[in-house]
Amino acid sequence: MNETTNGRSAAEDLKLMMQRAFVGNDATLDLVLAGFLSGLHVLVEDIPGVGKTTLARSLAKAAGLDYARIQFTPDLLPGDITGVTVWSPEKREFVFKTGAIMHQFILADEVNRASSRTQSALLEAMQERSVTVDGRTYPLPDPFFVVATQNPLNFSGTFQLPEAQLDRFGLSLSLGYPGLEDEIKILGRVRDDALIDALEPVTTPDTITALRAQVRAVRVDRRIEEYAVRIADRTRKSESLKLGMSPRATGHLVLAAQARAYLSGRDYVVPEDVVEIVVPVVQHRLIPTAQSRLENATPTEILMKIVSEVPKPSGL
Incomplete structure (x- = not known):
């Protein structure tokens, strides 16, 4: 082994x-x-x-x-x-x-x-x-x-x-x-x-x-990094959010995806790792606008809508 x-x-x-x-x-x-x-x-x-x-x-x-x-x-x-x-x-x-x-x-x-x-x-x-x-x-x-x-x-x-x-x-x-x-x-x-x-x-x-060193050694394809950055960019431009993801949050998202891949028995990250871990990594950082709060939209709901609109990278 x-x-x-x-x-x-x-x-x-x-x-x-x-x-x-x-x-x-x-x-x-x-x-x-x-x-x-x-x-x-x-x-x-x-x-x-x-x-x-x-x-x-x-x-x-x-x-x-x-x-x-x-x-x-x-x-x-x-x-x-x-x-x-x-x-x-x-x-x-x-x-x-x-x-x-x-x-x-x-x-x-x-x-x-x-x-x-x-x-x-x-x-x-x-x-x-x-x-x-x-x-x-x-x-x-x-x-x-x-x-x-x-x-x-x-x-x-x-x-x-x-x-x-x-x-x-x-x-x-x-x-x-x-x-x-x-x-x-x-x-x-x-x-x-x-x-x-x-x-x-x-x-x-x-x-x-x-x-922890093994987790950080899990391979992250550039397309996965671009996927995480596109999600972050959408949160920053969303009309439903007053505060989106910071660059630190993007880094945490990729690192958490590496940990999920590791726990799943893989030495590489797939798009599903990002999708499955994005809510716990990001939800506490987002601030909805006043209008979103009036509409009872939660940060998690807004985030999942954004993620669903960002195309997943293929061929991984």
Whole structure:
């Protein structure tokens, strides 16, 4: 077996181990794994109690990564996340006290309950893969991955994430309510608090780094790149949208398509990879016009109409 085959086997092992604790459909797990293996951070918007924390903890445990949960509240300060310099009487000098973000896997829970300054501290660290405190830069661990959750905006005590911050998340998704059979399974697992603790790591941090390199090595034909750019261009020119895709979003779309191809057992991207992954990659970045909102048109509906109008490249 070559390295790529071994890598895909490791990805499947991750999924199977997660399913011991997390009850949900395969599509949800595949999306989160696509984000994880491509290094694209994931935003989960949903009501409390549908399994967001279980999803994140089970992935961190299965991957063998150092995990931390940051509960975002209105009184959380940027320094609580990035770290601060404090005076050490023993050393008689200022020393850096690490913040909560200095872990390989971060669950940023209810990120839209914190102030915009605190949100920015997290999201800028996500983008730069480092934090700067008092003029000194400290790199974040590698590999590094963030799953952030947010409550729907009609919940009390929430602060909307600015567009520039939302753009830093590679994918967004919603778990939704479980089906009847899944909820019955969940009832049995709720009574067993040790399920996640009993999960065994099936990879190591070095393995994850290698898997991410394999994902980025998946071949992307120029026609696929042009296809992604044409979709992005249509969103920018759409009369239904006030804000379309950024160049960063286009890059995320191609990278996520590479991850989907990899998880599907291919070493090349096909147009269907782009079509299947475009909604979770793009939907949270789009802002409909006032007229579109009056017509109850959602970003997802507008996006899918645009995608349907862009011809797929052939011969791939």
